[in-house]
Amino acid sequence: MANDSSFLFSGIRFDRKKFGADIARFQKKDTDNSLAKIQSVAEDEESEETKEAVSAKKRKRKRTSSAVEGFSVFRTSTSKSNDEIQADDDESIRLKKEQNKQLERDALFRKNHNIHVSGYNVPSPLQSFDELKTRYKCPSYLLRNLRELGFREPTPIQRQAIPVLLHGRECFACAPTGSGKTLAFVCPMLMKLKVHAKGGIRAVIICHSRELSTQTYRECKKLAKGKKFHIKLMTKNLLRNADFSKFSCDILISTPLRLRLAIRKKKIDLSRVEYLVLDESDKLFEPGLFKQIDSIIKACSNPSIIRSLFSATLPDFVEDRARELMHDAVRVIVGRKNMASETIKQKLVFTGSEEGKLLAIRQSFAESLNPPVLVFVQSKERAKELYGELAFDNIRVDVIHSDLSQEERENAVDNFRAGKTWVLIATDVVARGMDFKGINCVINYDFPDSASAYVHRIGRSGRAGRNGEAITFYTEEDIPFLRNVANLMSSSGCEVPSWLMELQKKKWKKHRPKRDSISTKPDL
Numbered sequence: 001m002a003n004d005s006s007f008l009f010s011g012i013r014f015d016r017k018k019f020g021a022d023i024a025r026f027q028k029k030d031t032d033n034s035l036a037k038i039q040s041v042a043e044d045e046e047s048e049e050t051k052e053a054v055s056a057k058k059r060k061r062k063r064t065s066s067a068v069e070g071f072s073v074f075r076t077s078t079s080k081s082n083d084e085i086q087a088d089d090d091e092s093i094r095l096k097k098e099q100n101k102q103l104e105r106d107a108l109f110r111k112n113h114n115i116h117v118s119g120y121n122v123p124s125p126l127q128s129f130d131e132l133k134t135r136y137k138c139p140s141y142l143l144r145n146l147r148e149l150g151f152r153e154p155t156p157i158q159r160q161a162i163p164v165l166l167h168g169r170e171c172f173a174c175a176p177t178g179s180g181k182t183l184a185f186v187c188p189m190l191m192k193l194k195v196h197a198k199g200g201i202r203a204v205i206i207c208h209s210r211e212l213s214t215q216t217y218r219e220c221k222k223l224a225k226g227k228k229f230h231i232k233l234m235t236k237n238l239l240r241n242a243d244f245s246k247f248s249c250d251i252l253i254s255t256p257l258r259l260r261l262a263i264r265k266k267k268i269d270l271s272r273v274e275y276l277v278l279d280e281s282d283k284l285f286e287p288g289l290f291k292q293i294d295s296i297i298k299a300c301s302n303p304s305i306i307r308s309l310f311s312a313t314l315p316d317f318v319e320d321r322a323r324e325l326m327h328d329a330v331r332v333i334v335g336r337k338n339m340a341s342e343t344i345k346q347k348l349v350f351t352g353s354e355e356g357k358l359l360a361i362r363q364s365f366a367e368s369l370n371p372p373v374l375v376f377v378q379s380k381e382r383a384k385e386l387y388g389e390l391a392f393d394n395i396r397v398d399v400i401h402s403d404l405s406q407e408e409r410e411n412a413v414d415n416f417r418a419g420k421t422w423v424l425i426a427t428d429v430v431a432r433g434m435d436f437k438g439i440n441c442v443i444n445y446d447f448p449d450s451a452s453a454y455v456h457r458i459g460r461s462g463r464a465g466r467n468g469e470a471i472t473f474y475t476e477e478d479i480p481f482l483r484n485v486a487n488l489m490s491s492s493g494c495e496v497p498s499w500l501m502e503l504q505k506k507k508w509k510k511h512r513p514k515r516d517s518i519s520t521k522p523d524l
């Protein structure tokens with residue numbers, strides 16, 4: 001009000017004593033002014049366009065209300081001339097047109113890249129990595145690292161999620177497997193953190209498995225190369241030996257379990273965390289991990305924290321949770337939600353029985369083994385059994401499951417990555433997030449237990465735009481769920497026999513039938 005009054009009365013001689021009552025009346029009117037209400041309406045609006053329309057209304061009302069309230073008596077002598085008002089209006093019309101054009105360009109660009117967004121005032125997508133520099137002053141070390149990693153163009157999820165996070169907006173995002181989601185959250189995090197700083201933990205990335213945490217840690221290191229950020233992986237050793245009362249780092253990567261232990265037993269302080277990423281977020285919100293995630297979210301109590309959720313599958317319950325949790329979040333979907341990657345050729349093979357599966361896999365390896373091949377089974381017991389069968393078949397095969405020690409698990413991953421192992425037999429422990437470059441084929445030896453398990457498992461091949469192949473064996477027990485796979489296949493562009501599409505669809509969750517053991521040895 002102080003400013004308003006000086007604006008109202010500047011430049012003219014005015015008897016305040018004489019007109020005291022009028023001043024009070026005008027001041028009260030101004031406080032009640034509907035502009036405040038219009039402002040709050042504008043903030044609730046979905047799009048920039050609507051916001052502009054409201055502002056135009058606001059301008060119009062402002063002029064009308066001044067005239068009605070008698071403000072014009074004072075305004076004519078102090079405010080702008082008609083020409084100046086006209087010039088202002090012309091300028092705001094020009095700005096509005098320019099904004100609308102930008103909105104149209106953004107919409108077209110998003111359409112061409114299959115990006116769908118919702119939320120208020122969503123930042124424009126990136127046209128190229130160069131825009132990181134021109135629009136956001138990206139430091140040169142990061143651009144150099146992107147170049148050295150061979151990343152020429154941002155992927156669709158990177159085009160949209162990076163600007164959203166750089167604008168300080170919370171975000172939940174769904175994009176196909178292998179489409180570069182890791183960079184989409186690590187790049188803006190490094191840009192926002194700018195340089196190493198002491199004083200607590202500044203950013204946290206949660207990954208559901210140790211393998212994925214280690215991989216994400218390595219990716220962060222690669223992207224931060226040349227800059228002295230303190231990036232830490234919450235290992236067993238760190239958890240056991242660190243003095244968390246003095247613990248400080250720029251980025252901490254952890255599984256939910258280890259971080260929760262650090263919160264409860266070691267009193268790690270997460271109150272200064274500025275950025276929190278929940279990778280594979282739908283997995284993290286499943287009942288088994290939910291409590292741990294909940295306590296981590298609560299411990300990250302900084303009111304200006306920016307949280308983001310990423311996954312290739314985003315069920316409705318996770319969206320609901322995200323909306324409850326986040327403020328003014330932007331939703332980014334690339335392609336369609338919960339869809340398998342379009343670069344994977346998918347096939348279904350009926351094997352009749354468990355024995356049939358073993359024959360089929362042996363035959364397939366004998367005819368055309370094109371490593372690396374990843375084979376998924378439904379339990380660690382079955383992983384051990386299949387390994388026992390294939391280990392003596394003259395192929396370089398290894399196995400990974402949760403009964404192995406940390407070192408054995410790491411070796412299994414490293415040997416597979418290095419090409420020393422041709423065939424890796426695995427449980428769902430490596431079904432999500434793991435980036436084994438150039439996997440030629442994924443074999444679902446056991447039918448997956450849900451739609452998301454199917455999408456993530458086969459998504460270990462066909463990554464970063466490369467082609468891949470996925471073969472799913474099925475027996476009588478799996479037939480009720482065939483239609484669900486057929487749907488996923490057809491929505492990602494694979495040909496599906498029409499009889500499959502005529503089968504009944506069934507709710508598909510936790511389908512883990514008791515299966516005969518994997519063995520060629522006759523039962524005694």
Ligand SMILES: Nc1ncnc2c1ncn2[C@@H]1O[C@H](COP(=O)(O)OP(=O)(O)OP(=O)(O)O)[C@@H](O)[C@H]1O
Nearest residue numbers: 151153154155177178179180181182312433435464
């Ligand atoms: N802009 C880019 N250009 C080329 N390759 C890229 C680009 N961004 C990331 N990649 C590569 O794409 C691969 C997949 O990336 P990433 O692991 O982040 O995928 P994702 O979307 O997280 O997959 P998932 O859903 O399976 O976790 C990696 O090998 C990564 O190095």
